[in-house]
Amino acid sequence: MQKLEGIKNIIFDLGGVILNIDYQLTVNGFENLGIDNFDEIFSQHKQSTLSDDFETGRITEYEFYEGIKSISGKAFTFEEYKIAWNALLLDLPKKRIKVLKELSEKYRLFLFSNTNETHYKEFVTKVESDFNTIFEKTYYSHQFGKRKPDSDSFSSILNENNLIADESLFVDDSIQHIESANSLGIRTLLIQEKPITELFGS
Numbered sequence: 415m416q417k418l419e420g421i422k423n424i425i426f427d428l429g430g431v432i433l434n435i436d437y438q439l440t441v442n443g444f445e446n447l448g449i450d451n452f453d454e455i456f457s458q459h460k461q462s463t464l465s466d467d468f469e470t471g472r473i474t475e476y477e478f479y480e481g482i483k484s485i486s487g488k489a490f491t492f493e494e495y496k497i498a499w500n501a502l503l504l505d506l507p508k509k510r511i512k513v514l515k516e517l518s519e520k521y522r523l524f525l526f527s528n529t530n531e532t533h534y535k536e537f538v539t540k541v542e543s544d545f546n547t548i549f550e551k552t553y554y555s556h557q558f559g560k561r562k563p564d565s566d567s568f569s570s571i572l573n574e575n576n577l578i579a580d581e582s583l584f585v586d587d588s589i590q591h592i593e594s595a596n597s598l599g600i601r602t603l604l605i606q607e608k609p610i611t612e613l614f615g616s
Contacts, residue, residue: 421601423582424517425571426549427562428527430587431605432514433537434504443498449486468530471556475531500536509611514548517614525552526571526584528561551575562586563594572598585610 418424429435444452464485468478479495517523525546529537534554538545546552553560553571560567572579579599586592587605595602603613 418521418583420581421521421583423522423524423575423577425524425526425582425584426514427586427588427591427605428525428529431585431610432510433506435502436504437502439501440499443501447490447494447498448488449482452486466561469528469555469561470559471531478530478532496532496536499532503533503536503540506541507609507611509615510609511542511545511548513611513615518548522575522577523549524571524575525549526562526567527553528555530556562588562591565594565597568595568598568600572600
């Protein structure tokens with residue numbers, strides 16, 4: 415089990431940490447629609463302005479859909495877009511929910527996810543209705559208006575909840591997000607191969 419000495423608060427990422435995801439499935443989905451360069455529009459490590467705007471709620475899912483069509487020069491339906499875009503969202507193992515509930519009895523838990531309107535709508539159909547209640551507060555970027563790795567997003571979460579940086583642990587699977595949190599003095603854990611059930615389970 416991960417040592418949590420001095421930790422009072424844990425901020426979890428969602429995709430790749432709690433929820434299983436596979437970005438390649440979405441790339442494949444859009445390739446099937448004739449877009450061979452979709453990874454240039456959206457990837458885990460480098461996002462286009464279009465994706466940034468979508469993840470911070472500055473544009474709607476329909477505007478994002480129209481943007482992809484415009485950039486790609488391809489014609490496909492809104493339903494086809496949703497199927498391809500949501501393909502990366504996989505399952506959320508019940509063991510992870512159990513671990514989170516156990517942690518919530520000892521620590522203040524928060525969720526901070528870079529996501530968007532379309533993914534969020536699909537995600538909530540995959541989880542139990544009380545998922546968000548496991549956390550003291552959830553921060554979904556398209557609702558929050560801020561996204562990782564912007565340091566201001568982490569500062570806002572700390573300030574809004576009166577969290578002390580070195581008493582807080584941020585858990586994520588992207589190094590650029592980890593580095594941003596580290597720059598503010600937040601303690602961090604980069605998820606690589608071991609799931610949270612192994613890292614935090616009793």
